[in-house]
Amino acid sequence: MRFSLRLGLILVLLSGHALAAKGKKTDDQKPSGATMDTNDPADKETSDHGPFAPAHKTPEEGATPSEGEGDKGEGEAEAKPKKTEAEAAPVEEVKRRPRDKIVVYANVVIGFGTVPEPGPPLKNDANKGTGATFMVGGRYDVSPTFSLGLRVPWTTANIRQGDGTDAASQALGAPELMGEYRVALSPRTLLPIDFGLGIPIAQGNYDTIGGQPQLRQAIVNDFADAASGYRDGELFGPKRLPIVFGVGIDYQGKALSLHAATKFVAGIKTGGTLDYSGEPFGADPTEGSYQLKSVMFRNVTSAGIGYQVIDKPALTVALDSWVVTNAVNNVAFNSNDNVTNPSPVQVVFEPRLGARFGKISPSVGYIFPIGGRLADNHISGLELHCDIGF
16 A cells, blocks of 8 residues: 555656646747737637738848739749840941041043944954043032032043054043932931933034044043943033933941942933044945934943951952943944844943042942943953042
8 A cells, every 4th residue: 555655646746747847838839929828719820821821021022012913823933024135235226337528539440442433343443442531529418318419521542543543632521410319218228319410511523524633532432431331421422411310229237238220311412513424434325324313312220239348447349230221322323234233232340349448448440341332342441449538
């Protein structure tokens, strides 16, 4: 019994210590704000972490989420869109190279070959020679879209005569007043509209009776027209009033440039006569008749491409081409033998090499025809050009 009593006392003491430890643990788990146990069910609720749980502000956010941000899927974090490098960088507006307000230029075409005159070929390689056409000009931008310009040509040549002798002669061409209106199709593309009016003082006359010097001057101007590939016939018609109208398109990229244009040239006769019966020309009237036309008409359609291969100095390689239709020449030949006249169509190419040194832009090109009257007469020309901007 004494053993049983001792055992009972030990069990009672151990049970008291266990109950005290359990009560202390329960008190430690209560919220710090609770002072007493209640039977209110709200005191026993715990917060949910599901999709409808209220959003809480974090120290990093520092602001209450906007409306609708709490509607995220379970475990989904708010992902702010990041701008790509291309979106973040400012868009650079692409434009053409700025134009100089004033440009003056000089141009020289050194020609070789035989001048293609109307009628059958002459003996003794007549009209074969060499020459140089000098042209000076300039333009002024009245406004960003409108320009005025002027160019004046002058030619000297040494040409073989019908008697086999060579004779040097010089001739002034027709100065031309020009205008250009530019329509901007894009920051890099323009649509230029050109017009021109010449002064009818080009020297020469197709008359062997009235004086050989004037006939030679007419042939010199014809030589200049041929050596330039029939590109600027409005400048070289003796006793003609030139009227020019054209339209084109011009694109200028960072390195690539493209252009195309077409122009119509009318030359109205203001004087002069025609008589090929005198010596040494000696035209045979039995072969056909000649007629000095009251209006000359020509169309020139051109296209070109250029590419800048070096930045400093700005070195550009280019290729220009044009197709000429001589609808009505200054002088027409009507053969008595029903001989087919030469084709009025002429194709010409000019590869060029250009550079830019600040405001100075020189270039060199070689004019050579493909087929047609010019190729048959072995006409070609070396062109030297230089622009100076202000």
